Amino acid sequence: MTESSIQRPVVARFCPSPTGNPHVGMARTALFSWAFARHNGGRFVFRIEDTDASRDTEESYDLLVDVMRWLGLDWDEGPDVGGPNGPYRQSERLDVYADVAQRLLDAGLAYQAYDTAEELEERREKARAEGRPSGYDGLHRDLTPEQRAAFEAEGREPVIRFKMPAKDWTFTDLVRGDITFGAENVQDFVIVRANGHPLYTLTNPADDALMGVTHVLRGEDLLSSTPRQIALYEAFAEIGVGDGTTPEFGHFPYVTGAGNRKLSKRDPESNLLGYRDQGFLPEGLLNYLALLGWSIADDRDVFTLDEMVEAFEIGRVNPNPARFDLQKCEAINGSHVRLLSPGEIRDRLVPYFRAAGLVGESLTSDQESLLDAAVPLVHERMSLLTEAVDMLRFLFVSDDEFAIDESDRAKQLDDAGLDVARAAHEALEALGEWTTEAIEGALRAALIEGLGLKPRVAFGPVRVAVTGSRISPPLFESLELLGRETSLRRLAAVS
Template sequence: MSVRVRFAPSPTGFMHVGNARTALFNYLFARHNGGKFVLRVEDTDLERHSEEAVNVIYEALKWMGINWDEGPDVGGPYGPYRQSERLDIYREYIEKLKERGLVYECYCTPEELEEMRKKQLERGEPPRYTGKCRNLTEEEREKLKAEGRKPVLRFKVPEDQEIVFNDLIKGEIRINSRQLGGDFVIVRSNGMPVYNFVVVIDDALMKITHVIRGEDHISNTPKQILLYRALGFNPPQFAHLPMILGADRSKLSKRHGSTSVREFKEKGYLPEAFTNFLALLGWYPKDGKEILSMEELIERFDIRDVNSAPAVFDTTKLNWLNQVYIRNYDLDKLLDLVVPYLEKAGFDVSKFERDWLKKVLEVTREYFTVLSDAPKYIETFLKDEFEISDEAKEFLKENPERIKVIELFYEKLKKFDGELSQDSFKKLVKEVGKELKVKGKNLFMPVRIALTGKMSGVELPILVELLGKERTLRRIENTLNHFKS
C-alpha cells in the first residue's frame, strides 16, 4: 500500500508552530516511506476566508523547505483540494446517509440546547444531546418549520458501542459511543457541512492512508470512525502528535512569545534551523544527532519514535541551533538574507563592495543569535561617524594619558607606509604603549573608543584591517575633534 498523508490547515492568516510541526511530521513520514504529501485547504468558513491567508500557508511551508505533491496550486488526481470547491461532493454523501436513515433533522434552538445542557450539569451528568428530535413525526416537523426554525442535520450515534483504534503514537485507544455527547451535528442550519463530516469524505476520496495530527483531535476520531463505517469506507491509520507546551508547561500561546512561522522568519531564524528544531519537538533520532538537514531528517524519521508526552518549546535550544546554522551557512546566501535587515536599519549597503561585506559578515556572524542581530554588530564597520557613549567619554576623561594614546596612535598611523593588517596594527599599538609606558586597558581601550565610540565590540585588529588606513584615520580625527571641541 502506497503511503498518502495530508496537511489540511484552515486559512486563518497565520501558521502556528503546532500546525507547522504537524505539516513537517506528515512530510517527513511521506518522504521516508516514499509516499505522497497532499496539501488540502479547509476553507469552508467563508466569512474568515481570504486568498492572502492561503498564501500565508504556501509561504510558510515553502520557507521551511516543505513541498507538496498534490494541492490547490499544483492540482492532482483527487482534486479539488479546497473544501469550498467540494460542496457538491459533500451533498452527495449527505443524501446517502439520509437514504440509509442514519441522520435526522434537529430543530432545537440554541436556547433549548443550553437549557438541556444546564439541567444535565445540575444533575451531575456530562452534557449530551438527548435525541429530542430523533423520532419527530412528519406533523411535528412541519409545525417546527412553520415557526421559521432552520434545522441542523444530526448523525445517529449507535448506543453503547465500543470504538477502538490503534494510534501509532498513543497505542490502543478505546472510547464508548456514550462518551461522544449524543447524536452530533454534521450539517449546520445554513446548509454548510461541519469539519468532522467533510474531513472523512475528503480523506476517504483522496485515499489518505495515515492521518497524522495534533492530539487535540483525539476526541474527533471516534466520531469520524463512525462516519467512515456508515459510508462504507475503511478508516485510515491515526497518529496523534503530543501537545507543544511553553517553558512554564502550559499550552504554547502568544504570551510565550512568537508562535507563528512568519514571526520566526521576520526575527531572523534560518529556515533550516527552525525546521530542524521543530522536528525535535516530540521526536528524537536514535543516533542522538541533533543538527540534521532535511535529507537527514527524512532518512531518520520514524513515526513510532514520536514521544506521546508533551513537547516543550525551548527557545534557548532554538537560539543555539540557529547560531550553529548561522556560523556554518554559505556566506553568499547569508549575506543575501542579512542585507534586508541592514537596509531596514538605515544602511545604504550599495556603497560597499560585496566581497568586503562578506568579509565583514564572516568575522561578525559568530555574535548573531538571529539575523536581526546583524545591524548591531555590523554597524561598527559601516558607520565612520558615530556617537561616543557616555561610559566611553567618562573613561577617557578619567585619565589625560588616554587621549595621548589616541593622538600618538594617530600620528604613527599617518606616517605608516604599507598595508594595514592585523599584525601591523598590533605592532603600532605596541610602539605606542612602549613610548607612553601604558599597557592593557589603558592602551587598547582608548584606541577602541576612537574607532567605535564604544567600550566593547569586535576584535580591533580585525576591524582595522577591514576598515583600511584612510577610514581608520578619519574615525580617529572625528573622535579627537569631538574632545577638542
Template sequence: MDLVERQNDVVRVRFAPSPTGHLHVGGARTALYNYLYARKNSGVFVLRIEDTDAARSTRESYEGILRGLRWLGLEWDEGPDIDGPYGPYVQSARSVLYHSEADRLLREGKAYRCFCAAAELDAMRAAQEARGEAPKYDGRCRSLGETEIEERLAAGVPSVVRFAMPRDGETRFRDVVRGDFSFGNAELDDFVLIKSDGRPTYNYAVVVDDAHMRISHVIRGDDHISNTPRQVRLYDALGYRLPKFAHLPMILGADKTRLSKRHGATSVDAYRDLHYLSEAMVNYLALLGWSFDGKRELFSFKALIEAFSLKRVSSNPAVFDIAKMEWINAEHFKMLPPAEKLELVAEALEEEGLLPPAFEVDLSRPVDLKLVAGKEPLRIDAIDAAKKGFARELPRLALIIEALGNRLKLLRDVRELMGYFYTDDFARDETAVRNHLASKEAASRLEALARAYEDLQYFDRPSVEETLRALADRLGLQSGELIHPCRVALTGKTVSPDIFWVIVLLGKAKTVERLRAAAANAPIPPAAKEG
C-alpha cells in the same frame, strides 16, 4: 471496527489548516511531520484548506499560511493551487460531496434531521447541567416521524443533519504513537454533520475528505484524540476504510499552557521576519516532539527526511524554548556556504538601511585576501542582481563577515555587530566611553595612535598590528591598554572582532578620523552625553 491494514497502499498524508489566522509553530510542526513522513516513504503530501467556518476564514490568512509553508520548504504535491486526482482541495468547493454523502446516511437511517432551535438546545443543556448530567444532545429529533419531517421542511423550519450515534458498545482505534484507545459510545452524542447554513462541520468534512482523498495516515495534534472516536464511527457508517492515526503532542509555552500570543512570537512569519533561517526553524520544530537517537540534534532538511520516523515521536507535550532554537540557528548559520551567508547578510543589512555604506573604504591594495583562503572562492557575481547597486561593497562585506566569524549568529544582530562598518551613526556604549576614553591619557594615546597610522604606508594587518604594539612599547604600556580605548573609539563598544581586522576593514581614513574624534572629545565631562 477493526483496523484495516493498508500497507500495500501509497502513503498519502495531509495538512489541513483552517484559514482563520497565521501559520503558528504548532501547525507548522504538524505540517512538517506530515511532510517528512510523506517524503521519507515516497508518499504524497496534500494541502487541504478547511474553510467551513465562513465567519472566521479569510483570504489573508489563506495566503499567509501558504507563504509560511513555502518559506519552510514544505512543498505540497496536491493542494488548492496544484490540482490532483482528488480535488478540489478547499472544503468550500466540495459541498456537493458532503451533501450527497449526508443524503446517503439519511437514507440509510444513520443520520437524521434535527429541527431544534439554538434556544431549545441551550435550555436542554441548562437542564442537564442542573441535574448534574453531562451536557449532550438527547436525540429528541431522532424519533421524528416521516410526515412531521416533511411538514417542517415544507414550512421552512431550519434544520441540521445529525449523526445517529450508537447508544451503547464501544469504539476502538489504534494510534501509531500512543497505542490503543477505547471509548464508550454512550459518551458520544448525536453530533451535527451539516449545519443549518448547509456547510459541513469539521468532524464530518474531515472524514469525508480524508476518505475521498485516500489519506492513509492522519497525523495531527493530540487535541483531536477526543474527536477521533466520533470520526471512527463516521468512517464505519460511511463504509470507508480507516486510515492510521498518529497524534502529536501539543507545543506549550514556558508556563506549560498551550502556546499562544502571550508567550511571544508564535507565528512562523514572525520568525522569518526576525531573520531566522528556515532550515534552522525546521530543525528545531522537528525536535519538538521527535528525537532521532537522543544524541544527534543537528539536521539539514535532507537529513531530517532520511532520519524521520513516527515511531520516535514522543507522547509528552513540549515547551517551545527560544534559547535552543537560537542555538540551532547559530549552528546552521555557521555551516552556511560563504556565498550564501554573504547574500543573507547583505539582505539583512539592506533592510537595516546600512547598505550601501555611508562611506567607502579602499581595500584594493592593503588587504590580505588570503583571509578568506581555504574556502571555496566567493562567487560575488552570482549574487542577486538587485544588490548590484552596492556590488563594490561585497568583497569588503565578505571580509567583515569572515572577521566576525562565530560572533554573528543571528541575522537580526547585524546592526549591533557590524553597524560601525557602515555608518558613523553607530551605537555608543556610554559606560565604555566613560571608562576607556574619558581621560587625558586616553586622549593623548589615541592621538599618538592616529598619528602613527596616518604615516603608515601599507595599511594591512601585519603593519597595523606592529605599529600599535610598537607604540604601546614606546609609551611603556601593555598593548591592551592601547587596544581597549582604540576599540571603543572605533566601534563604540568594548566587544568586537579582532581589533586589527577592524582597523584594516575600517580603512586608514576612517580609523584615523575616529581615533582623532575620540581624542578630541576626551576627557568628557562626567555628565556628558554619548557621541
C-alpha cells in the same frame, strides 16, 4: 503499527486554517507529517481549511503558503501545485460537502434536528445536574414528517446531525497506543449548520476520504474528534465516498511554554514569522522543532532534513508535552549557521541587509566584495542572521548615518577612553601600509607598550569609536575593511 507494516501507499496531509499568524506548533505538525510521508516514499498533501468566513483571511492564506515555502516543506498536492483531488481550499469545495451531507441524509446516516439553542442548553443543564453526559440526547433523531413540518411552520431551520452508532470506539494511535472512547461520551454531532455551511466535523474527514489520505497526523487537541471521524469513514464506505478505508491516526503532544502551559498563538515564542524576521535559518528552526517530541539519536541534536527523513519513525515520537526552549533553539540554529559555507551565508544575509536599508535591491560590486570579506569575520560569532547585520552595520553606513551606542560610549569613551582614541589615531595616521598585521602592530605598540594598558582596556575605546559598539568583528580586521580614511575620521570625531 510501525512503518514496516504499512501496506498501501502513504498519503499524509497538513491542513491548517488561515487564521492569524502561523505558529511553531503548526510548523512542527507539518514537519512530522511531511517527514513521515517522505520517509515512507509517500505523498504529502497541503490543504487549506478556510470555510470559516468570520475568521479566515486571504492574508493569512498567503502567509501559510509563504511560510511553507520558506521552511522548505514541499508538497505533492495543494496550492500552486494542483493535483488530482483539487481544489485544495475548502472554500472552493462547498458543493462537494453539500453532496456528501445529502448522501448521508438519504442513507439514513444523518438527520435534520430543529432544536433551538435554548432547548439544547436547558437539556444539557438537566443532564449535568443528573450526572449524565451533556452531549446531544438524540431527541430529534427519529422525527416524523409531520413533526418536521410543524417545526418548519414555526420558522425553525434545521442543522444536520450525524447518527453516531451506539458502541465504544477503540483505535491504535501511532503515537499513544490503544485508545478507547465510551459510547456515552460520543453523541450525535452537527456536520452542517442551519445556514447550510458545513463544519470541520464534516469537511475534514470528507476531504481525507476523497483525497485518499492514509495517515492523519495532527496535534493532541484534536484527539477527542477521532471517534467521530472514524464513524464518518465507516459511513462514507456505505455511501461510496472515498475508497472505503479508514486512515490511521497519530496525535502529537502539546508544545508548552513558560509555566509548562500549552503554547498559544498569543505567546511571543509561538510566532513563526518572528523567527524568520529574527534571522533563523529554516533548517535550524525545523531541526529544533523536530526535537520537540522526537530525536534522531540520544546523543545527537543537530541534523539535516534529509537525515531526519531517513531516520523518522512515527512510533518514536514521545507522547509527553515538549517544552519550547528559546536558548536551545538559538543554539541549534547557530550550529546550522556554522554548517553553511561563507558564500551560502552571504546569500542568506543579503535580504536582511536589504531590509535594514544597508544595501539596495542589487548589491554593488563594492558591497559584494565587502560582504564577502566580512562574512568570515562573523561566521562563528552569530547564532542568528540578524546578528551579522548588527555587527557589520558600521561597514555599510556613511559618516552621516554612523552612530555610536550611547551606553557603550558612556562605558568606553570617558576621559581615559578618549585619550586612548587619540593615541590610536596618532599611531594609525602614521601607518604606511593599511593591513590587518600593520594595524595590529601599530596599536599594540602605541597602546599596550606605549601606554602600558591591558588589551581589553586598550582596544575597547577604539572598537566603540570605529564600529559604534562593544560587540563587533575582530578589531584589526574591521579597521582594514573599514579603510584608512573612514577609520581615522571616526577616531578623530570622538577624540
